Structure formats: C-alpha cells, structure tokens
Amino acid sequence: MLNTVFIIILGSIMLVAAFLAVYIKNLVSSVIAAGIISLLASLIYLLLAAPDVAMTEAAIGSGLTTVVFLLALKNIKQKEEDTDD
Amino acid sequence: MVSPIYILILSLAIGFLLSVIDKTNRKFSLTAFYGVLTFNVLVIADWFYRFLFLGVPTLTINTAGFRAPVSINLQLGVQESFVLLFTNLIGLFAAIFLYKKFKESNISSLTLYLILIMGVNGLVMTRDLFNMYVFLEILSISTYSLTSFGKTGKSLSAGFKYMLAGVTASTFFLLGVVFIYYFSGNLNIDFIQASQFTNYGSIALFLLSIAIFIELKPFPANGWALDVYEAVDSGIVSVIAVVNSAAILFLFYKIMPILPERFLNVFGIAGVITFLFSNMLALKQKKAKRLLGYSSIGQVGLLVASLVFTANAPQHLIYLIVGGFFINHLISKAGLFWLSGIVKHENISDWNVLRGNRSLLILFGIFLFALAGIPPFAGFWAKWELVKLLVHSKMLFALSAILLGSLFEIIFLFRWFTLTVKSDIAATIPRWDASKIFSTSFLGVIAIFFAAMIMKVYYGFSLIHILPVLAVLVIDIIDFLPSKVKGLLSLLAVLAYGYYIYPFESNIQLFFGIIFIVGSAVNIISTLNRTGKSEGFYGFLLMMIFSFGNLIIATNYLEFFLTWEFMTISSFLLILRGKQAQKASLMYMIFSTAGAYLMMVGFAFAPQLMGNSPLVISLANVQLPLISIILLSIGFMIKSGSLGVHIWLPEAHAEAEADVSSFISAILLKAGVFGLLLVGISYVKFAPSFDIFYWVGWIGVLTAIVGAFLASFQEDAKRLLAYSSMSQVGYIVAAIAMVSHLGWVSALYLAFNHMMFKSALFIAVAGIYYRTHTRNMYEMGGLIKKMPLSYITVLISIIAVSGVPPLSGFGAKWLIYTAFISNGWYLQAGVLFFASAVSFLYLYRIIHSIFLGQLKYEHQDIKEAPVWFIIPQYIFLGGIMAISAFPNLIIKPLNKIAMHYFGSSIRIDGYSIFSELGHWDGHVVMLVTMGAFIVPLLILLLLVGKTQKVKQFNIVYAAERPESPQTTHVAHNMYAHYRKALGGWGKPRIWNFWHSASEWTHSLADYFRHIYTGNGQTYVLHIILYVVVIYIVMGV
Amino acid sequence: MDIIIRILYAVISILVATVWGLTLTGIVRKIYARVHGRFGPPVWQPFLDIIQTHSRRVAISHGYMFFLGPVFRFAGGLGTYLFIPVILGSTVFGNFSMGGDVLLVMYFIFFGQLGMALGAGEGGHPYSPMGIARGLSQMSAFEVPFSLAIISVAIQYHSLNITTIVQAQQGSILNWTLFTNPLAVIAAMISLLGMNGHAPFSIVMAPQEIPIGPPIEMNGSFLGILQTNRGLFAAAKLILFMNLFFGGAAHPNILVALLIMMIKTFFIYMFSVFVGASFPRFRPEQSFRFFLKWPTAIGILAILYIAYL
Amino acid sequence: MIKQVLSLVAIVLLAALIFAPMLINTPLHTSLTPLANYYATQGADDLGAPNLVTAIVVTYRGLDTLGEVTVLFIATAGIGFLMGKKKKLITPKRPASELLQNGASFLLPIIILFGVYIFMHGHLTPGGGFQGGVVIASGILFMMLINQDWSHNVFLFLESFSGFFYVTIGALGIVLAGGFLDNRILPLGTFGTIFSAGAIPLIYSLIGLKVGTELVGILHAMRGEE
C-alpha cells in the first residue's frame, strides 16, 4: 500500500516537472526539469524492484543526458559570442 | 563453410579497430575496410550457392550456447541469403563508388559505413524481436550520421528530419515489442503465434507492424524520406534507398506470419496507394535525385504490396515476383543514383551530358528500361506474373492502381530518357572517374545476367525469343563498319531469319510473314542510302524486324507479349532518332505502353492455352471472355492508331527519320491488325453475348473517315501520309471486325495492298525529302520535270490507294463494299464510300503540290532521288501491277485462308469473281481500260503532231505574266473551303481531350505534392496521423 | 475471233452513244438559250466545235502529264460507258458489262476525274488546280447520297449487277425503282445535279468566275478530245441512271429499244437542266454542305426504309 | 494554427484509440512468464550469476548488449564525424574556481574507484558494466571541467581494444563453449564469489570500460573546442 502512495506522489511531481520542462521559456531550466523527471523515474524503478535499471537511469538519464544538453547549449551560446565580437 | 555469425564478429572487430589502424596509415584502414566488405559478400555468396543448388536446409545459429527462446538465435535460409547477397554486393560496390571520398574523409565515416552494413546483416538474420530493434537502431543511427557525408549543404536539415521520423518510428517499434512480450510471453518470432493475441492484444502487433511500415516510407507520411533522397550524397543515398529498404522490407516479411489477415490486406492496399501516388507526384519533379526518391518509394510500396498479395501463391511464383521486383528496384535505383553522382547536375534536363560517354548512356538506358519494366529485364517478368496473380485473385482495384502507377512511371522515365538523348547540351561535361564507372557498369552486368537467368531457368525461352536483343548486341559490336555494309548484313540476316522460320503451320502466318519479312527486307534497301556509320540504327531495326517475325510464331501469351514489348521498345528507339522526335516518341511510348498494359490484363483474363502450337491455331478453340476481348481489342487498336487513340500516329510518322517512317506505317501498324485478327479467330467460334466487334467495326469506319479528312488538311507530306495510313488501317480494322468470309478476304487483301503502296509512297517522299530537305508541300512543286521516276511511283500508288479500277486498289474496294453490304452493315458501307471519296482529296493534294504546279527556283538543279530509294519503290510497283493484272494471284490464297474459318461466299472461275451481290473480272477490266487508254492516245498522237513546248511562266494569268512560283503554286491550305464547310466538325477534339487529360493529371500531382511542406515537425505530425488513420481503417 | 466482233460491236455502240450525247448537249444548249429568250446555237453545234478544235495546226503542251490528261479523261468516259449494258439482252449494246458491276462503273467515274486533275495540274495555270480542288470536294460531297442510293438499290434487288437490276424492273411501269424505292431515286437525282455540274453546283467549271482555266490551256485536239468525252460521259451517266432507276431500255427490236433509251435519257437530262436553269449558283462550301445535309438524310432513310421495312 | 489543432486531434486520437485500450487491458502479471520462470529456476546453475538481470544482459541476450555497445560506439563516431575538426581556441579558457579544483582532486579517485567496484561486482550486486562506465565517465568529466590536460589517445586505444577484446571473448565462446558470447569459457566457480559465473565479470568490465571511454568521447566531441 505504501508503494502506491509513493508512486502517486512521485508521479504527480514528475508530471508537473514535465509540463514545466515543456512550457518554460529559459532552455537551461527546462533541461533541469527534464533531469528531475529522470531522477524521480529512477526512484520509481526502485519501488518497482528493478535496482539495476534505477542505477542506470540515475547515472545516464539524469546525469549524462542533462550534461549533454548543457554542453549543447554552451556550444550554441559559444557560437553566438564568437560571431558577435 | 564459414558460419555467418563471423560476418558480425569480423565487421565489429575491424570496426572497433579501424580508428586505431588509421592512426598508422590510411592505406591499411582502407584495405581492412574493403577486405571486410568482400569477406561478407564471399561468405553469403557461398551460403547462397549451398542453399540454392545443394539443397542445404535453413541454418539456425544459437548464441550464448542455449536454444532459441532462452537466447537469441540467427537464421540464414534461401530468402535471407538472397537478400543479403545483394545488399552486401551493393554495399561493397557503393563503397568502391565512394573510394575517392573515403580516401580523404574522416575515418569515422568508414567505421559508420562498415557498422551500417553489419547492422543490415544482423537485422536480416536475427529472429529475436528486441534484437531487431537494436539492429534497427544501429542501422538508423549510422545512416543518420552518414547523411552529412560529402558535406552537401542541405543534407544536415534533411538528416535531422530523417532522425525525427526515424526516432518516432523506433519508439512505436519498442512499444510494440514490449507489449508483444507482455501478451505472448517471449520475444522470438518463431515462438510467437498469432493466436496468442486476443482482441486487444493485436494492438501490440499493430504498433510493431506500423513502425516497420513507417520506416518503409508510406505515401502521405514520407516527406522526410524525399528530402534525404534529394540532399544526401548519391553514393550514400543509393545505400539508403537499396540496402536499408531491403533490410527493413525483409523485416516486414519476417513478421508477416504473426500479423492477422486484415492487417496484411490494409498494408497491401497502402503499399499500392504509395506506388500510385509517389509515381504520380514524380511527374512534376525536375530534380533528378528527388524524382528517383519518389520512384524508389513507389517501388518499395510495390514490393510491400507484392509481398502481401503473393502471400498464398506457390513458392516459385513468390521468388519470381518479389525477387524480380527486388532485383529490378536494386539495380535501377543503385545504378541511377550512382549515375547522378557521376553526372553531378541537379535537374534532369542537364543529364544530356551523358551523351559525352557512350557506355554510360547505354547503362543509363539499361537502368531506365529495367525500372520501367521493359523486357528482358527482371521487372517485366515480375509485373507479368503479378498481374496474372491479381487477376486470378480478383483484386481489381489493386491491379488497376498498379497499372496506372506504372503508366505514370513510364511517362516520367521516358520523358527523362528522351530529354537526355534529344535535348541540346547546355551544362558542363563532368570528368568521368574510373571507380564510379566501374561499379555502375557492374550493375549493368547483373541486370543482363538476371534477365538471361530468368528467361533460361524460369521460362526456358530458346534462342529465337532472345534474337531481337542479340541482334542489338551483335550490331553494337560491329558498329565501326560503314552503314552500307551493315545494311547489307542486316538484309541478309532478315532473309536468313525469314528462311529459318519459313515452314509455318497455318497460311495466315505465311501471309503475315510475307508482309513482315519480305516487306521489311525490301524496305531495308531504302536504308542503304545512309552515309557514315549511323550507330545503333541497324541494331534497333533488326530488333524490330525479328520481333515482327517472332510475333507470328509465338506459341503462348507470354511469348506474344514479350515480342510485342520488344517491338514497342525498338520502334520507340527508332522514332527517337528523328531530329525533333522528343515529344513524338514520348507520346508513342506512352500510348503503346498503355495499350500493352491493357493487353497484359486481357491475356491474364484469357483461359490457359494447351499445347504449343502457334497462337493463330491454338486461339481458334479458346473461348476468350468478353472482358479480355474488349481489353485486347483496345490494346491492338491503340497500336493500329484507331480513332480516339490515334494522336501518336501522325507525330511518330512525321518526326521519325525518312526511311524509318515507311517501316512504321507500312509494317508496324500491321502488327496491331495481326493482333486484332487473333482476337477475331477466337471470336469466330465463341462469339460473346454482347457483340463487341460491331462497335469495333464502327470505330474502324469512323477512323477511316476522320483519317481521310485530317489527311486532306495537312501541310506536311509525311503527316498527310500518316493520316492516310490511319484511314486505310481503319478500313482493315472495320473489315476484320465483320468476322465474315468476305470481310477477312478484303481485310487481308487491303493489308497486303496497303503495305505495298504505303511503303512506295513513304520511300518516294523520303527520296524527295533527301533532295529538297523540306517536308512542307507548299515549299515544293513542279518536281515532275526533275524527279520523273518518283512521280511515276507516286502516280501509280495514288491510283492504287484511291481504288480507281485498273489497279489493285479497286479489288480491295470491290471486296470491302460487297462484304459490307452482304453482311448487312449498310450505313457503315455508306460512310466508307464517303471516306474513299474524300481520300481523293488528299491523294490529289500530295501529287499536285509536290510534282505538278510551279517549280521553285532553289529546286531548279536537283537530281532524281538516289538509286537506293528508287529500287524498293519499283519492286513495290511491280507487286502492285502484278496484283492488278492477275488478281487471282492473291485472291485465291486469301480465299483459302478465309475458307478455313467460314464457308466460302465467293466463286472464282477463270479471272472473274462472283459474289452473291455482284461480279468483277480483273482481267477484262484491265484489258478494256488499256484499250480505252490507247485509243485516245493514238488519236492525240496522230492529230497533235508537234506541240509547242511551253516554259513555266508562259501562261496568261489575269492579263499579266506571273513571275514568282510561290504565289502561283496552289498548295497552301488547299481545301480551305471544305474546312469552312465542315465548320465545327474540324476542331481537333481528340487531341484537346488527351492534352487536357495530361494537364489535369499534372495539376493533380502538383496539388498533392504540396503536402510536403518541408517542415520536420509537420512530417512527424503526418506520421502520427497516418498511424491513427491506418489504425481506424484496420478496425483493430 | 469473237474478240474482233466484240470490239466491232463496242465501236458501234460508242459511236451511237457519242453522237446521241453530243446532240443531247446541243439540244440542252438550245433549251438554255430559249429559256433565256435568245435563239442559241444550232443543235449540231458540238459536232462543229469538235471538228474546229481538231483542225487546229499547233497545240501548246506543258509536258507529258499535260498530254496524258485528256487521254485519261476520255479513257474514263469510254471505260464508264463500256461497262454499262445499254440495251437489255442485246449483244451489240451489251458492252463489256461482264467485267464488273455498279461499283466498277462508279469508280470509273473517278478515273476520268483523277486523270483530268493530273493533266490540268501539270498545266501550271494556278486556276486549274483550284478548279480541280473544288471539283474533287464537290464530287466527294455528292458521292454520299449517290452511294447511299446505290446501296439501297442493292439491298432492294439483292444484287449489284446492272443487268439483273434492269431485269427486275421489267414488266409494268410500276415496278421501276422510281416507284418501288422513291427515296433512293430522289437522292440519286439530286446527286445527278452535282455530277452534271449544272447551275446550282456549277462552281467547278464556272467559266465566268475563272476566265481562263483548262479550256484555254488545253486547246487544239486536246480540247477536241475533251469535248467528245463530254458528250460520251454525259450519255454514259444518263444510261446508268436509266438502267438503275427508270427500267432501262428493253425491247426485242434494237431500234425501238434505242428510241426508248433516247427518250428516257432525254427526260433525265431535262430534269437537271430545268433545275439548273432556275437556280443561282452555290458557293463551294454551300454546295458541299448542301449535299451532306438533306440528300444524305434522304439516302439514309432510303436504306432504312428498304432494309428494315 | 491549423497545425496545433491537427496535432491535438492526432494526440487525442492516438491516446484514446491506442494507448487507452493498451493501458486497460494490461493488468499486472500475477506470475512469471514461462521464459522468465526458466531464467528464475535454471538461470543460477546455468551461468552461476546471482544477479539474473546481469546474466540475461551479458549472456542470454549477449547479442543485444553487443549491439547496444555498437550503438554507443557509432554514436560517438557519428558525433565526431558531424562535429568535424576542432577549432583551436585563441583566447585561453579562464581557470576553474578554487572550490572545483580542490574538490575534483579529492573526489576523482573515489569516483573512479566506485565505478570500478560497480562493474567488478556486476554479477553479484545490482548494477554492472553500463552503470560503472557512466560513473567513470562522470569522473573524467570532472577532469574536463577543471580542464586538466589528459591524453585523448589513451582513451581512443582503450576504447578500441576493450571493444576488440569483448568481441574476441565472444568469438572464443564459439570455439570453447556452446556459442557466441557464451560465458562458460571460464569455470563457473563457487556461486556468489567474485571470480564466479564464468566470463561474465570479465565481459561486463570490458563493457564498462568501453561504455565509459565512449561517453568520454561523446562529451569531448560535444565540447567543441580543445
């Protein structure tokens, strides 16, 4: 019974985070929101008795995907500065 | 005996190490790269040989040491090795094609290419669903990255759109796989049964199958694919078009067993719609690669459809149809994309630079013809069998959509071909480099090898059927000889061929044999006048003549149709040689192919023929159903230029080269007549309920009258003769349609007669054109003084055409009118009278405006037509005079032929012929006319004595002497008053009809292609909508 | 042996027909004059013309085809006449009707027309081809009702042989084609107007409009041959119409049969003359359109009437 | 505007017609599927690996993992290919902040050690090659952030050879044991100890190394400049 309560809480936070990720104007914060979704997803995997998946999702989903997104944004901002000056 | 798993292992091992090897020297990495690709090809080829010829059972390779459902297993059978052999082969040759680029580009492009080929091998071999997903991902990701190979500008956005669509499809695939696991409990296809999926379970199957179907680029949801085809480097795009689609197609084939029946039918219909619409949209394309994109999407759609429709056909048929289309698509697409790589010009009108390199032009021809389904290439056989299959399984919607689609295909392919061969070169001629030409020509070799293999293994065709193509090859080899030598050689070849097929079984064959073989032999003499080399001319000419011969001795429908297609393609190529023949030959090809398709369906409906006696005999006791009679008759009438479908005839005759047009009008039209006769032969015993031939008769009669009127209003001599052929063939068609003894005697008599005087007329006009270099009659005049021999030929021929008594023409007229009246076709007889009366108009026009009237200044010093034109003319004249003097020479044998089918309705004793209505004695008529001619001649010779020779302008004309011949030569718009009298009837209604039909299709194509807005997001939306629509249609 | 006799008979019947044809044209010229209120030339004027043209010393010629033009023309006339049996049953006037039936005769009419066209064309005078063009178009137009009439007659008598048709019309005057198949006869008579080239359809040989044309170019004996042909050809056509539609000339006594033939042909000719004298001339397209409208309709009705009633 | 409406319609239809019925008709399983049952019962003594997921990932469905490693490999190759040659940066990067530098030098060995621990014990505890590789990659990321120079070639060699060895071990499986990627080329050893379950630990650590170096490659490529 405890599990379902946890899942419902985590699920609703994730849905809110998803809406935020889609509708926030600032790209960096929407990337962060996407990272949060993955993080909470790894928690849910724990509840679903799938530890391997939880670790992978935590490491890759929230960790690396967010890093890759930020790198991409840095690259794009980088290009803007080069061309401006 | 290497296990195929080593293909995956070696590719991966080398792939991982490639960047390291490259650190030392690019040469080593290149050798490793090409080594692996060749290794793959060799292993698969060895296995394919083992499966096909040694009957080795299908090989199953278990990984991880456990049996199937527990671990993943790979499978290699005949089908897998067939597909893999060709995908690896194309992979290897595309790599060779890109050798120059691979040498300079970043090493990771080689790795990507290698892993892509490995992905393809894996995808085809694996039996596990999730494993397919992984290999599909490998395939897609390496293709996404390779799209920007060769740094073409627009490829990045194309690649991104491709990714967006690919990613959506993979998500659906993953969902499908997982839910199938949920319902069936395991992931290996061999262990999943369709029964495990109850009503809602089939949604899982739907997700899986729709994902694959989207990867195969179905019609409305394939905008992304077109951008990729257009923007990406041509070497890579050929891999995408051929190798990727082959792998995904095989994936679709693998999961077909577990899909429910209604899924397959909807996918089949969606495939057909894709084929139809993408070919239609291709009509409006100007850019070569985008056009090829549309065409390859269409071909993939056709392949999916044929996979579905042949699901429960016998095994060897599936191999032929699906295998044939697959090889066809593979060769033509890879070849054409590589050619676009070689030519480097974007839109199709610049492809005429190909004329700079003869072998490339031939390859271009081979690929286009293979794609268009012209024999002997694989596509032709596959289409024939598919049509037969669809007809037997009553899938008429799919059949008509496929045929309409292939007609569109013919239109844009041959427009492209004629543009390349005919338009004048504007763009720069690129440098031809070796590696590209090597791999493209290799494809040409495969195409020819497969054509020969199918003909030998599947249909056991002997040498005689392949003779037309052999002739082209032989002449191509000896093409360096001067054209006169080649002309003589081909004349001997035709006579030898005639002698070879001489012992015919029925005398109808003998009669048409004389028309085709002897007629062509005499006509060839006129071609000896050519100077220089005239490359390729005699090859196609021999091809046409041999296919005429084969037509007569064909024993079954396929043989007849094969020869028919050879004849169409060779006559198309001959017409194409004319100076402005681009539009004319295109129109000819479109009409002939439409006719050919109708015939194909007609033959498919016809019952199977027993034994192998020639068609002429075996059709006598075959009950052709009504539908096949209608289709066949329309097909043959298109070929003989009947009313409504005649607009190609004047164009083809006028624009073809001088000596070619006599072949076309005198002999080619008779092929249509021979076909109609075949239908007639079956019609005799088994007349269908609805008397269709009555209406064919009316069409023939109307063709005659309209042909005569149109001929009278022409300014161009050859166009006038073309319309006159149309009108004469109208007579023959009407006579055959009567299906009575006298009808057929008159039809055959007129056919023979027409061949003779029409060839004589055309060769005479060819001679005049050779001298005066113009075809417009008002620019000639008064040539009687300069070219008396041609004048005599034309005089005698027009007397023969008009039917004025002493000559053979009257025999034809007498026979045909007696036949019509005795058969009860009274009104038709009246119209025919009117037609033959009107024929005087154009006959007088041609002889007056060319020979009589005022001689122009520039023609003061022209000489008589060259001897090569005179000889055949006078041979034909000899024939006409012989038949006029002794009509029994031909009436007796014809009577015997017709008696074979009907009771005889004429009595011949001595020289006079008695029908139930009237009588005619050719001999007496000839004598009396000679007498009536000599008497006044003598009177005049005696009385007139010395006449004062009067020079050209020594005439009194409105009280002053005319000085310029142009004004006083009555030739331009000679029957203006008649045209005014006809008023509304004179408008070119049929021409306008066909013109607006093509206009309408093009605007429809333009309307539909605007759904591809170019926005990646819209394409994803299209995909989602497509999934939903197919879901609703399937009613899962 | 009988060939020489046969030729002899043919010469006799040609002479008779030509003489009668020329006198007929002379009479017609007389009637025209009378209708126009003048005396007109004597009836034997055509004979004088022929003698006068043949006596010319030198004729001009534009080349061998120009020379052959009149020959073709006259051969056409001769041929048409020789294949029509004038008097039923008589050998002398049976001519060579065993050679062919009505179709042969109809196509022989074209023979003359075509030959003349070639000759005039060679003449180099622009007006002659124009005249020929009009002549051919008009011929193709009036051919339609004529052929429809011929077809309906063929249906009616189940034969195209002229002799059998004439035989079928013997007995009383009532079983002439005129009464048994009136529609066909009307259509044929209208097309006869076109054939004879009298007033309403005389645009082809209208001397006033094209002042020079063939008559002037072809002078001397060429013109003579043409004029003899005009007589013979007219006679041949009239005899054909007589045989087909007006019971032909059949009487045991040759002279009486010839008399019947002369009377009948005279009246047939008078029909076209009366119509010609009282009608103005049509323009070319009017005449073509005229023939393709009502006469063709009558012809079709004739066929439908005979075939299906 | 029309596109918005159409997308709404598409998604609503998709959800209602395809996702909803799927959702309603797939209640939770109450027992293992036959295949899963086989893995549960025979899995341990077949391969001797306590962590069944690892057993499935490495051996039973070894080809998947090989494919997955290839996917990462070609992703790296593709990104490298797309990004093209690196531009030499003219302005020198400003040095990392004090906190980051000290923290990194302290944390780095621990992270690397933790990563190695994960893929060494892949067959015993949850986690394995992928997770270990990613942890190592984040460690290396730390070094990149404080832009310590490190030799890229070492990683290139490491990446290629780990992949190559992985494939050779797989090939050995055919020669020595039952089939490609079979782990019984080494003795299964005692259940639950570190050197047990045949070649699984070896394969998984190779995969870990491979994934780690590839992710480093991706990050390096995407940073764009040297």
Place this chain on the structure above:
Amino acid sequence: MNLVMTLGFLLVIIGLWAMLTQKNLIKIIIGFSIIDTGVHLIIVSIGYIKGRTAPILDASVSVADAANKIVDPIPSALVLTAIVIGLAVTALMLTFVIKLYQKNKSLSIDDYQELKW
C-alpha cells in the same frame, strides 16, 4: 490499473505534444527525451509483479523458491539497453542541432524548410 504504466503513457503523450508543437529545436529534443523516459517506465512496469523483490539470488531469495519471489527480470534487461540507446540518439540529435545552428543561426524548426515539394 497499472499506475506506473499510466504515468508512462502520460509522459509519452506530453513528450509527443512537446515534439509536435514546440518550435524550438532543443525543446523538441527535450520532448523526445521525455517520451523516452515514459517508454522506459512502461517497459519496467510490465515486468513488475505485486509484492515481489528484485531478481537477485542472494541471502533473502534462495535459488529454490526464486520463481515465486522475484520480479520478471527480462524487461529490466531490455530497459538497460533502451536507456543507453536513448542517450546515444539524444546526443546525436543535439549534435545535429549544434551544426544546424552553426549553419543558419536559428533554433526554430520553421527556418529549415528549403527542401520541399
């Protein structure tokens, strides 16, 4: 009612909505990664059996009665691969976006429509 699967499908729908309506390329890729997470949630939720533990045979789960103590291991094995593939694809898409941005300086999907019809 399988809660996690509902959550998964909802995430997929939100991700799809983002992909279809957002004009910014990065937002589209974020939408894609949300879909990816959603799909992975669905896959794992399929394997879950109520009241059972992780598929690791250690002290608490003996080899004998493992069959009715553990959760279905296969979906977790599949998800492992799927997550990594998701990362690879996202990284590649981002590279495409970077290069596209380099070429014509705009992140909106509507500016890349030169290839059409």
